[in-house]
Amino acid sequence: MPPYHGRVVSRGFRLGVDFGTSNTVAALRWPDGRVRPLLFDGSPLLPSAVFVEPDGRISVGQPAVHAARSHPERFEPHPKRCIDDAAVLFGPASAGGVPSAVPVPELIAAVLGRVAEEAARTAGAPIPSAVVTYPAAWGTARRNILLAAGSAVFPEVSLVPEPVAAASHFVAVRGGAVPVGASLMVYDLGAGTLDVSVVRRTVGGFEVLATGGLADVGGLDIDAAMVAYLGTIYAGRDAAAWARLSQPADPEAQRLSRILWDDVRAGKEILSRSTSVLVHVPIVNDDVPFGRELLEELAEPILARTVEVASAVLRDAGVRAVDLVGLYLVGGASRIPLVTTLLHRGLGIPPVTVEQPQLVVAEGSLHVGEPDRGRPGPAPVPQSPKPSPSPASAPAPASGQTGQTGSARPDIRVWRRRLAISGGLVLAVGAAVVALPLLRDPPDGRSAGDEGDGTGTVARSIDTCLIGTWQETHSVLEGRGEGPAVRRTGPGVVYRFWPTGRVMLDYGDSTTWTGEESGRGYEVVVSGWIEGTATTENGTLTLRDVRASGRLIGRVDGEVVNDASLPETDGSLDYRCSGDSLAIWNSAQMVTAKRVSDDPDTDA
Template structure:
């Protein structure tokens, strides 16, 4: 059975699919798992979504809605010269997700759609209507913190015993949500939740743009004003490029200490450091940590009572987030390399058995996910990876002489063989290579040395014979010399 989990976000939408093999993987939109939630209405009534909507808005922004999730209570959205019901606007995004899922994995029969924990029945009904508009099966609605907690236990393999609580810190593109959930026999229950609707990654982008304006607008005020408040197509394209670059620099500063952002209308490469960005957003992040502390207190708990604090949402990867939480609450939070996909994948984990904990530095979906060890509870001593080897004997028992000495091979340990019972001197003891226990080879007598009388005659009289022959040669030489002289 193919299942589809959708996290409809303020800035981006993420979808995960699970095939018949039970493995989850993200849907890719233009090569990335992040689909911009933006919607654009063409003059003929067609609705474009994602990157297509952003590109079309650079020419004519009148029919553009960048964040449909923020319009969930409005009933209708004015796009160009037409009012479009909110379920149709959100449904356009979900329809694009459904089409991509059908193209990549085929039809899906189980749809899980996530929503903020504080959304009431009226807002949840809008999501159900949007899914119906998109042609999807009736979805199962899952609260975002419950999905994140399911990911925490199922994918990461972290232990949350029944009755214990986990805090979810969700900082996305447009909003912040803090939730405390408690593990039950059936899943997770929400104990307390709070949120800040005016704090998110978009606000951090705006703070960085304003910082650049304070640095460069005094010398070129007219050009800068035309960039941030465009009046023509060229200026709108330049403004969109500016905000895209600012968002990219913000994300880059989570990995490096400095980066450059291009100011298109001014033709300037502005240098920005991580310290500058942190000084701009520290106040916003401090408010999120305060909200998290209040939520924990609202659940009747202290930070020390929690099994951990789990960071999700794209903006939670900013290093200052984890530093402030650890400093203010005394708990090292659990962080991931790609926190955007946690909620969508966690929605698919409901009812699934927990996976074994991944090795350090590895995560699900092929992506490494380092988890703070301080945020993972210890449930007992870790069993040894291998059974202990029995102790080796301290001394080898004495062995009787063997008929043949076999050299010891390097890298191999020979099992010691105890000495056999005493035997008569005429029978040597069994060696280590005896084929049958207790068997003793028959004694082999050593051949005796041959008697002296049996030696060859030349072996006995050789020295005398050599002496005689030498003497005859000498006499012959002397006689020959005398004859030659007398002649």
């Protein structure tokens, strides 16, 4: 068993390193006790990737990723996954065409060495002592390899299980109260892997009761699902262009493919804070709108497996979910809001989150073994997601108590009331949005009709890209916390934009949006048309002087809860028009359409 240092005793600097599958994070403890993350090229995330030059030199991080574009045969993105191999082959070498074998401890030492260099630069002198974390499931052989790599870099190195470091952060930094004998679950979802552990507080720190994980689930898998979704759109439109992006065979295609994946990852991260984002697709030079609802639809099958692992770990630990003092989310991918929702629904307890979960393990490793200093502190306030867990999974409140988890099923009376507001639904540019006034007032209060000259020439304020006939291809409308999101099924809305600024939305005999939540079925059916005058300015599409003819019907479980005329509502949304692609969106709706014709009088 490698040495295990339970308490920081050095009066000088000390370093905590979370050596991850895709990224490595490090935190530096200063002599005055402050703990700060190290930055690598301005980011706290150092790619764990390595690149071996023909002369044997090893590049780490972004330089390795960059070099791999030209020589992928000399690149290993995940050296941690090679922990069971004696060596990794790189090459072929420049002379003789024979690959070179590099021992795995040497690759890991290169990553830790890059961390040591940055720490020394920050502190002004080499760091003598480091704590390196490892997955709780690792056995002695793996730990010894990690220890050997660390010992090649630092004069003094100790190893700490990742969930123990996270639990120490929960107590020392987050202020969580974990009495001796109490248990905490640590859910660590990184870029490439999932690790779930239950730890129990002891007099001397924490012990791991049970652990489990998935080696093929992480943020990268959600990125892949988003890219695959884009493939369903573009593979049929331009098979050659999409093949270059999805299977790049030349340096330029590899560069563009990297741009696509980087933009997808950035979009995913933005959707953790916002409800919509545009993802740029190179080569075809298009921007695709992604809403959080679409992201969650793609991610749910992946994340559902993580909830199953968490449930299994609880069983293995012999601990009931209701007896946990907390469910602590760490790892960068845990920021996805759906993670919180699914865990709350599946385990019946609200997870505890932090602003930068990717820093927890590295920072927590420097607090392992510290006393509570007389302050258990108040229990952290969990983040309660929506929807709350179903009655089947949530613990029932004791007799005479009021449950704290909120309603698990949407109230049909609420939905009926929402449908009744403003004529039932606000309809704008092909999007039926349930009971929310999503259309904003125009930014400057001008009438759209003031811009046209009535002669059939192009109005000064209508984007010429819009002129023509468009067929809706995708429409998702979020419930905004009072009901489910609904998705258009069947034929989509037809949009027509004339040069004069006239616009018409044709719903035909029946355009339907459907959704489901907590076992109840929701349906919105719209028929007829909406007509008005459109103007565009700085990416905003404004609709004024709206006239409508048709019906809107809302049903819950087949019961009609609203039947009204289409509302005549002015307003505006954001839009992006490029070539034959159109996207229209705001914080609660996402619509895409394809051009049918440049002539607005053409039948769709």
